[in-house]
Amino acid sequence: MKAQLQSLVLQALQSLRASGQWSLPDPLPAISIELPKQKEHGDYATTVCMALAKSMRVNPRALAQAVADAFPGKGLFQSIEIAGPGFLNFRLKPAAWHLVVEDILRQGERFGAASPAQADKIMVEYVSANPTGPLHVGHGRGAVVGDVIATLLQWAGHDVTREFYVNDAGAQIQNLGASIHARYRELLGLPFEIPEDGYKGDYLIPLARELQSKHGADKAEATPETIAEFARFGARRLLDRINDDLLALGVRMDSYSSEQAMVEAGGVENALQTLRGSGFIYPHDGAEWFKSKELGDEKDRVVVRSDGRTTYLASDIAYHKNKLDRGYTRLINIWGADHHGYIARVKAAVAALGLDPGRLQVVLTQMVNVVRQVVDENGQVHAEAVKSSKREGNFVVLREVIDEAGRDATRFFFVMRSAASQLDFDVELARKQSNDNPVFYVQYGHARVCSILRKAEEDGIPIPPASPEALAPLVHEDELNLIQLIGSLPEVIQNCAARLEPHHLVFFLDQTVAAFHAWYQKGAADPSLRVLCEDRTAAGARLLLASAIRQALANGLTVLGVSAPERM
RNA sequence: GCGCCCGUAGCUCAGUUGGAUAGAGCGUCGGACUACGAAUCCGAAGGCCCAAGGUUCGAAUCCUUGCGGGCGCGCCA
Incomplete structure (x- = not known):
């Protein structure tokens, strides 16, 4: 409209x-x-x-x-x-609003989606965690934000690929191998030491046990080969586990890109050659430096260390080149806010490759605090925050939150706030099946509309085909306001997609459900205002509106990846 | 010290890229169920939009400075 x-x-x-x-x-x-x-x-x-x-x-x-x-x-x-x-x-005029209802019902499950007039080929890259441990809540936020942004862009008419970049090369993975090896020695009753910057969490113990039952004590010596073998084994197992967690969240990637595979295929060397050829790399102090400063970064960055090993940035330059070479015209990366300092140098890399750095957009998700509410003797509510820190092993594991709050609530909570704001994730609230839980509020609204439609069918009240005549009885202010609201779903989705901000959709759903409940409630005081009222012409028109409301709610929830239950 | 994010009701946060009298949920107080599902609704109280300047017909929104909180600032990833 x-x-x-x-x-x-x-x-x-x-x-x-x-x-x-x-x-x-x-x-x-x-x-x-x-x-x-x-x-x-x-x-x-x-x-x-x-x-x-x-x-x-x-x-x-x-x-x-x-x-x-x-x-x-x-x-x-x-x-x-x-x-x-x-x-x-x-x-x-009311008649103009009636056309909106007709339109919604005609489009059905596609209502809210744009026709792909000017489709971009977009890659949304998210999660991209090191396979060195379980996902924590911060990853979870990135996963859901990325997933919903990808869906929004699809609904906005674009061609979208969801990719997970697996950081399975480099020092972190070596550390993983060494850490597992230490656990392995521990199980063998040998002296052991987890490296200073290694992984100390208990989750490595079962992996070490597996290796113990396979190898016995044969691998007690920490040779480079053994460490590498343990690292590969651990990374594979932990990546499986990460995927299980993503699946539990309803996040499904289209594609995985392995850093190790890219390194082995010569992608990094290839990218460095390209930049050497265009003069963006120079030697200094025995290392090779990328001239990122003249492309907007604070300073130049090392890409090849003085010992000849490439840095993480070298891999990332190669990876972004790889994405662009694959024909993506827009790259969207979802990163944790602690990586913000990295944006300038990766944009510089895109520019150095001769492309508009505006092709790369980075969405930063701010920190997640998992809080639990505690009520003291004065009735004052305090939120106790649990800090996450992966290295120390006392982080909040994503899986625990999903298991406790459920998939729908977890997804909803992760996208209901602007990604730029820190998020307090209240686990008690998320699991609560009551009115102060915004997820249940919206889902209940959907279930309630379904209940009306069900009742109409049971009572033999027919829903007429949508037409100007059939909709003519919709003249009440509440009804016209509701139509205006649900009719705005396409704009909301476009807006969310253009701004890469899913949270507006959550507010749309909340607002729509509130308007529906208010409309519904008027029927309690005045039976002539009920959907299923005596006047069957009016009932038919209101049932059409109810169907349209249901469709708008269901489609909005679908974009969020949250279920739209017919009963609760 | 430098960079990024945030600062709006007691709490958690929106605010349609500069519009008309700043909103929602929770919490508090007061109401509405022999039900088209009360997991809901109606009403009340609650604001110096961190501060001070500036830009213009018009600012919570844009600019400058300052204050407060968070996160970063490696030949780590």
Whole structure:
């Protein structure tokens, strides 16, 4: 509806220009359509006349009046008013809203999705954890944010691939091998020492036990070969475990990209050659440096150490080159906020490869605090935070949270706040099956609509085919507001996709359910306002609206990857 | 010291990329069930939008400075 209005305003402005009486700038500015906070200001408003009047040096109200006079498609509008300093306020006729309901029901499960007019080939890369331990809650947030952003982009009409970059090369993996080896020696009753920067968590013990039953004491000596073997074994097992956790979250990747495989295929050397060829790499102090400073980074960075080993950045340059070589026109990376300092150098890498660094967008997810509420003797509620720190082994494991709160609640909580804000994850609240849990509030709304539709069927109340006549009884303010709300789902999805911000969709769902509950509740006081009321014509129209509400809620929940139960 | 994020109701957070009288949930107080599902709804109280300047018809939103909190700043990943 917003988009339609936008094009009508545009047509009006163009016809003003054609009339020759107004010297409108060319090109015209973007026409923003807004939702007035107060209903007296109409269903929609535009501020474009105020913006234009400034540059044209004319009276904004006079311009607004001219736009209103020239407005096409007046039949849809109950009123078009000039207000305040130059707002143009639109109020639609009920019949115009009825078309929205028809449209939603016609589109069904596709309602909210855009036709792929200008599809980009996009890679969303997320999770990308080292296979050196279980996922913790921070990874979980990244996983869900990435997954939902990928879905949003698909719904916005793009061609999207979800990829997990497996950091299975380098020092971390060596540490893993050495740590497992230490545990292995421990099981053998030999003296052992977990490396200083190794992995101290208990989760390595079962892996060591497996190796013990396989090899006995044959591998007691820490040869480089043995460490490498243990590292490969551990990385494989831990990656399996990571995938189990992702599956429990409902996160499914399309593709995995192994750093080790890329190294072995010569990808890193190849990328370095390319940059040497274009003069972005120079030797200094026995190492090789990437000229990232002249491409926007704070300083230059080492890519080949003085001992000849490449750095993590070298791999990452190669990996991003690899993604671009595979034909992706947009790269979206979901990273934990602790990696923010890394953005500039990877963007510099993209630029050094001769491409627009704007092709790479990085979404940073801020820290997750898992909190548990404790009520003291004064009734004061305190949130106890559990800090996560992977190295020390006392982190909050994602799996524990999923097992406790469930998949739906975990996903919902991870996307309900802006990724830029730190998140307090209240496990007690997430598992609560009650009204103060926002997940259940939304799901209950969906189940309740389903219940009405079910009751209608049981009672033999027919739902007519959607048509202007069948929908004509929908004239109540609550009903028209509800239509406006659910009709905005496509805009909400577009907006979320464009901004890479899923949380707006959560607010849409919450707001829609609240409006539905309020509408429903009016029927308790006045039976003539019930969906299943005596007047079967009205009942039919309201059942059509209920179906459309159900569809909007179900589609929104589907994008979030949260189930839409028919009963609870 | 430098960089990024955050600062909005008692608490947790939205705020449609600069619009009209700043919103929601929780919590508090007061109401509505012989039910189209009360896992709900209605109402009340609660604000110097961290501070000070600036930009303009108009600022929670943009700019500058400062304050407070978080996270980073390696030839680690």
